[in-house]
């Protein structure tokens with residue numbers, strides 16, 4: 001079973017962001033290498049990712065187990081985290097882990 005909580009609205013990637021040139025014309029970040037003749041790849045073809053440091057990006061979180069800890073993580077992620085993709089894997093047919101497996105008379 002894999003469950004993915006509804007995510008809060010993701011922060012759009014800043015690749016679309018712009019800076020303002022001295023003449024007040026907005027310039028998308030992706031246009032800067034061409035504008036300033038920066039290299040966009042090295043001799044081996046490695047491409048530089050033109051994203052400012054500190055830019056929020058989507059983080060993928062994988063949690064194994066939907067016991068109390070996994071459920072708590074899912075709730076925390078739903079309430080407090082932004083721009084994430086959470087997948088919970090559970091080997092049992094139901095969530096709750098120990099509380100599902102341990103039956104009391």
Ligand SMILES: Cc1cc2nc3c(=O)[nH]c(=O)nc-3n(C[C@H](O)[C@H](O)[C@H](O)COP(=O)(O)OP(=O)(O)OC[C@H]3O[C@@H](n4cnc5c(N)ncnc54)[C@H](O)[C@@H]3O)c2cc1C
Nearest residue numbers: 064065066067068069070089090091092096097098099102
């Ligand atoms: C008999 C018993 C009584 C307890 N009573 C109490 C109590 O009264 N109060 C209390 O606070 N605590 C109690 N505990 C402790 C209890 O374990 C914790 O409270 C809590 O359940 C721990 O949650 P957890 O999510 O960390 O682990 P678990 O509940 O063990 O959850 C782990 C989950 O991971 C899943 N999993 C494991 N391996 C994989 C895999 N490879 N792939 C996919 N899924 C996987 C398991 O199926 C399970 O659902 C008790 C424990 C036992 C055994």
